[in-house]
Amino acid sequence: MPENRAVIYKGPGHVEVEEVDYPTFELKDGPGVNPDNVGRQLPHAAILKVVATNICGSDQHMVRGRTTAPAGLALGHEITGEVVETGRDVEYIQTGDLVSVPFNIACGRCRNCKEGKTGICMYVNPDRPGSAYGYVDMGGWVGGQAEYALVPYADWNLLKFPDRDLAMAKIRDLAMLSDIFPTGFHGAVTAGVGPGSTVYIAGAGPVGLAAATSAFLLGAAVVIVADLQADRLAQARSFGCETIDVSQGSPTEQIEQILGEPEVDCAIDAVGFEARGHGSDSQTEHPATVLNATMDVTRAGGAVGIPGLYVTGDPGAADEAAKEGSLSVRLGLGWAKSLSFTTGQCPVMRYNRQLMMAILHDRVQIAKNVNATVVPLDQAADGYAEFDRGAARKYILDPHGMISS
Incomplete structure (x- = not known):
């Protein structure tokens, strides 16, 4: 043996x-x-x-x-x-x-x-x-x-x-x-990516880059990838993505600079529960930041794919609620915009x-x-x-x- x-x-x-x-x-x-x-x-x-x-x-x-x-x-x-x-x-x-x-x-x-x-x-x-x-x-x-x-x-x-x-x-x-390839693809499919779509992807780690690859495979017109790491954003640009450095602030204005409008057709959360804030809060964990940002930048009637991991037990979380997976998500915003969400394992x-x-x-x-x-x-x-x-x-x-x- x-x-x-x-x-x-x-x-x-x-x-x-x-x-x-x-x-x-x-x-x-x-x-x-x-x-x-x-x-x-x-x-x-x-x-x-x-x-x-x-x-x-x-x-x-x-x-x-x-x-x-x-x-x-x-x-x-x-x-x-x-x-x-x-x-x-x-x-x-x-x-x-x-x-x-x-x-x-x-x-x-x-x-x-x-x-x-x-x-x-x-x-x-x-x-x-x-x-x-x-x-x-x-x-x-x-x-x-x-x-x-x-x-x-x-x-x-x-x-x-x-x-x-x-x-x-x-x-x-x-x-x-x-x-990661099926997971990124699942994020893109559940976000409704199709020919001509404009897509926002939070996170330029491997799953985010796989989601971007998948979005192009599905026919997206513009794929915008956001991250805090310059090297990861450069990797996204290497195969045709537009990029946003969210350490400079929330993605809305930067999306408008790229598209001429502040919203996209589809959004994907490839970050998960260890998310950090945007702008001046980018060095501090705010686990609901990406979920709320994707709702904010997705057009009414759109969808958000969430392949990023969220857990029911996080002993390292900053507050007691987050330690059991309870986050300050703006569900009212998602409801008002009639957004669809897909979570869970691919x-x-x-x-x-x-x-x-x-x-x-x-x-x-x-x-x-x-x-x-x-x-x-x-x-x-x-x-x-x-x-x-x-x-x-x-x-x-x-x-x-x-x-x-």
Whole structure:
């Protein structure tokens, strides 16, 4: 049995690569594992040799100590890999397949899964609908920032790449299918982006840049990306976005300078609960800032897509209400403008096959747009630290040295 190593959360600001158990077809006890999941038999699972596994902003929330994640949790929910073993009940996925793993864990059997709502599967997390690998309060499924990872319900969850050689040639792009590309696309779709749309995206991190890429793919006429980080705004401009530095003030006037009017057709919140204020408040956290700003700049009758993460437990919040996810959102403004809102995990399987085809047939360059940067698994801690400092990069961990330079 091969050895296995994984990125382990040790406490706020601290991750290490450590030896961990090789996956088996049974969910075992460990940090963050729901007691009702311990001993769960997984004959429907597959074990993957991880080819690529990414550092995500959602991981960063945990590493900053902004969730109730326990020390010892193996991190990582963005996984691309090669199947090396399958359980006895796996029928269609085969050893040797190169696959993308949706970050949502879904059974394929419950009502929500059958309706395509794979982000809120009812059976994989005993606490509440919805689950993910290596994430707090998500049932305790082991994270994939590792050399080997287990994927339950493999026939349902795994997306097989049709041509291995072509897939390896485009592996940096395909690695984005596990989360940020579908998540950004979901944000754009739910915001109503279409041909000729004007779009405002709050946040120029990887999800915001993926949303911008998606907006162009959907036919947007103008994509405006806002952030506080100059390097991230430069990355957005590198593929045709207009940009706004919200450290200079609220976005309304800057949008008017670009469009000739202060409102857009569609808005996307790609920031989430660690939002900072605008202008003179840009160094202070105000978690409802982006939600309120997107409502303010979206035309009446428009929509706001919210792929940015909001949590029910934030021990690092500035006030007691925010610690349990209660924010000062101007719902009255949204109501008065008849705005639509879509929140929650992206149902990755709704989009990943189509986006795979767009990548394989050269319709999009998502890795270039998010500045994908490959580093060895041993450099995971450095990747987390640089990302936390605002690096305009999407870090891909390469556990086995399989990604060519």
